């Protein structure tokens with residue numbers, strides 16, 4: 001319920017949407033996340049973080065909305081930062097997961113090229129990320145895998 005009502009109570013943002021667990025699972029299986037550090041930038045209520053954790057990753061979430069952040073923290077019991085993802089250093093990431101708008105992805109692309117180490121992966125649900133090397137995609141699941 002809160003999921004739908006909160007954006008209107010906060011008078012910002014639109015209706016919240018979440019990734020398909022199937023899409024995230026497929027992408028994580030392709031890149032191999034067990035024992036690796038996975039960030040979800042804009043982790044929302046933590047669906048993807050919980051999945052990545054179950055798949056053996058060390059997970060870090062970043063969320064700007066305090067209600068989503070709190071619910072995610074309680075749900076995932078992992079490291080979740082209440083912060084603007086553009087201000088968080090992700091240079092220690094092995095995999096960064098995003099589900100953001102195309103205009104946001106373009107800004108994130110610059111950040112990734114600046115900060116991520118060579119060989120790190122970026123997984124984007126729904127929208128492409130310009131300026132990164134696409135290594136794999138699933139048009140059916142709407143998920144894209146990039147390597148820096």
Ligand SMILES: C[S@@+](CC[C@H](N)C(=O)[O-])C[C@H]1O[C@@H](n2cnc3c(N)ncnc32)[C@H](O)[C@@H]1O
Pocket residue numbers: 016017018019040041042043044045046047048062063064065068083084085086098099100125
């Ligand atoms: C479409 S939801 C994706 C949630 C989750 N990652 C998933 O895939 O199910 C996007 C989330 O990004 C968060 N967000 C938007 N801009 C942000 C920013 N600058 N820093 C951190 N989080 C942000 C929103 O509050 C929202 O929870």
